[in-house]
Amino acid sequence: MSLKRALQVDDMLQLNVVSDPQFTPDGRAFTYTMTTINDQNEYESQLMYQRLKDKHATPWTFHASKNSNLRFSPDGKRAVFQSTRSGRPQLWLIHTDGGEAKQLTTFRHGATNPIWSKDGKHVFFTAFLEADDDIHNQKEPTKEEEQKEKEQKQKKPLIVNRITYKSDARGFHDQKRAQIIMLTIYDEALYQLTEADADHVLQDISPDGTTLLYAANLTDNADYELTNDLYCLHLMTKATSKLTDGKSTYDKAVFSPDGSKIASFGHEFAYKGASLTELYVFDIKTKERTCLSKDWDVELGDAMIGDTRLGESESGPIWNEDSSKIFFIATDQGATEFHAASIDGGNEVIYKQNNHIFGFSYDKYSNSFILGMSRPTNPGEFYLLQEDGTLEPMTDNNRTFLRDVDLQEPEELLIQTEDNWEVQGWLLRPYGFTEGKKYPTILEIHGGPHAMYGQTFFFEMQLLAAKGYVVLYTNPRGSHGYGQAFVNACRGDYGGGDYRDIMAAVDYAMHQYSFIDEQRLGVTGGSYGGFMTNWIVGHTNRFKAAVTQRSISNWLSFYGVSDIGFFFTEWEHGVNLLDDPAKLWEFSPLKYAKNVETPLLILHGELDYRCPIEQGEQLFITLKHLKKEVEFVRFPHANHELSRSGNPDMRIERLNHIIRWFDTYL
Known part of the structure; x- marks a missing residue:
């Protein structure tokens, strides 16, 4: 029996979540962002500074706001960062030898994602602007002005004339577009560099400072293309000048230090949304594109799913100093790895353990790295990876939490399916596990479906184990981490092979572990995992309780109401609504509502535009009309990200409802 206590719901409020490591230009220290939940149950992010020789970080910001994206000037004497301390995210300048931060921007809709020019004279950033906005006459609204504007907007109809008029991240788009702005540091002059009716994504600045690199879709058909x-x-x-041919998607593009090449992630939609991310290198003079990863069969970047990763981190590509190698994170077999690709096509794994590398920073002087890493029993810390392979812990921000709370190590499962696929999964034993005792078991199903469970900290799963449940989670076909054929295998077959993979994992776990009580099985999942939860309860009665979250119940209506429905439906099922509605109905869990005998809890955010709440409404009304055991919980002001980055109070409410439902029926 562990001497540590069991995890509690409110422990989520104690987590220190770290992200975005950045070496100082001299390589002797690094900064990072630490996000916490303050006494008002609001997110707060502070910038932290730590010398490599120290084991103690110093806060560089103190304001109760979100401070992030700190970027150093090339000489290391100044840094620019974004902060919400004035209301909207704006850019601020700080001298690294001390002093107060100075506000640089007052854009009406905020300013984000700063990048320095290599000579330190300019900062480039992104701001949302309307077509007739003057960047020299930008004023951030006060809270009173913002409230008045919101009230006035609610009194007017929204005129829509674009198919992409909303998104889960931004809500209704209105007429704002992301434009790229240049700020001259010495006189704070502003210059708008892009103005097309499109969202421009700032990528990089050339080493000689003459060329700005950005990504955009500037075609007349942009609304209908990804x-x-x-x-x-x-x-x-x-x-x-246009570098590419309009047939692919690109992101995280960066110039080589010698200025001759550009490296970028991207793909050609060969398998639609299930296409593996590739690593491309462009020759700037010839515009020739080389795919370095064409023979790797590995997903590049970080496809790991968790519920506590607040804040983004670099996953690559990043060049080494002599422009001969490119560093990046790759997703493989339930973990993420750190790689170096040479421009001749070689690929070397620099660091690989059974964990989740979620970000990194590179120091050109020592050829060392700061790696951000999480494990199932650690929310995440930073480590120094030296050139000789030595790994040294740098931070210990969650030591109090880890000292007091018992967390479960997962046990790996490898399941052979009936058609000879191998499915990877894991099992958590409950807190205070006793041999010879039978335990209720909860099956967790991830969203995506093209994502991956794995060796990372997952608060929800650890909480269920703390409450006395065995937790089973798997990567069925359709998941990333196992090559192109595997991630593509569920397309056109939702509820087919993927369903059989999941049920085979349940059968395997019950056969392997005598402590699983087969009469007390529960199932839950969100998004695609919510779809699969709905599918499962419509096709088997072996589960005694189910919780479906931000789910899909009807593909016919999803096509027209989701922010991605008009293309995702065809991508995943091969047809759109008018092509073959009968086929979409066959894939829809709502069709099988009469079969449902499992008590079902439906959790959904009111502002979910990815899987809109009408999907939950349809399922609830249908089951209630059939006099089934069902309950519907609607979360106000919550979008599709409720479980990961939603309002902390609502995240806690959600977890309490999940536990209540399983405690009642299992």
Whole structure:
């Protein structure tokens, strides 16, 4: 019996979540963002600074707001960061030898994602602007003005004339577009560099400071395409050249230090949304594109799913100093790894353990790295990976939490399916596990479906184990981490092979572990995992309780109400609504509502535009009309990200409802 106590719901409020490590230009220290939940149950992010020789970090910001995206000037004497301390996210400048931060921008809709020019004279950033906005006359609204504007907007109809008029991240888009702005540091002059009716995504600045690299879809058909292109804007002449051919998608593009090449993640939609991310290198003079990863069969970047990763971190590609190698994170077999690719196509795994590498920073002087890593029993800390492979812990921000709370190590399962696929999964034993005792078991199903469970901290799963449940979770076909054929295998077959994979894992676990009580099985999942939960209870009665979260119940209506429905439906099922509605109905859990005998709890956010709440409403009304055991919980002001980054109070409410439902029926 552990001497530590069991995890509690409110422990979520105690977590220190770290992200975005950044070496100082001299390589002797690093900064990072630490996000916490304050006494008002609001998120607060502070910038932390730590010398490599120290084991103690110093806060660089103290304001009760969200401070993030700190980027150093090349000489290391100044840094720019974004902060919400004035209301909207704006850019602020701080001298690294001390002093107060100075506000640089007052844009009406905020300013984000700063990048320094290599000479330290300019900062480039992104701001949302309307077509007739003047960047020299930007004023951030006060809280009173913002409230008045909101009230006035609620009195007017929303005129919609674009198919992409809303998104789960931004809500209703209105007429704002992401434009790229240049700020001159010495006089704080502003220059708008892009103005097309499109969202421009800032990528990088060339080493000689002459060329801005950005991604955008500037075609007339942009509303109907998920492609984008890379563009080079020549700052002196204002001339723009297109680097790519309009057939792919690109992101995280960066110039090589010698200025001759550009590395970028991307893919050609060969398998639609199930396409593996590739690593491309462009020759700037010839515009020739080389795919370094064409023979790797590995997902590049971080496809790991968790519920506590607040804040983004770099996953690559990043060049080494002599432009011969490119560093990046890759997703493989339930873990993430750190890789180096050479420009001749070689690929070396620099660091690999059974854990989750979620971000990194590179120091050109020592050829060392700061790695952000999480494990199932650690929410995440930073480590120094030296050139000789030595790994040294740098931070210990969750030591109090880890000292007091018992967390469960997962046990790996490898399940052979009936058609000879191998499915990887894990099992958590309950807190205070006793041999010879039977335990209720909860099956967790991830969303995506093209994502991955694995060796990372997952608060919800640890909480269920703390409450006395065995927790089983798997990566059925359709998941990332197992190659292109595997991640593509569920397309056109939702509820087919993927369902059989999941049920085979349940059968395998019950056969392997005598402590699983087969009469007390529960199931839960969100998004695609919510779809699969709905599918399961419509096709088997072996589960005695189910919780479906932000789910899909009807593919016919999903096509028209989701922010991605008009293309995702065809991507995943091969047809759109008017092509073959009968086929979409066959894939819809709502069709099988009469079969449901499992008590079902439906959890849904009111502002979920990815899987809109009408999906939960349809399922609830249908089951209630059939006099089934069902309950519907609607979370106000919550979008699709409720479980990961939603309002802390609502996240706690959600967890309490999940536990209540399983405690009642299991």
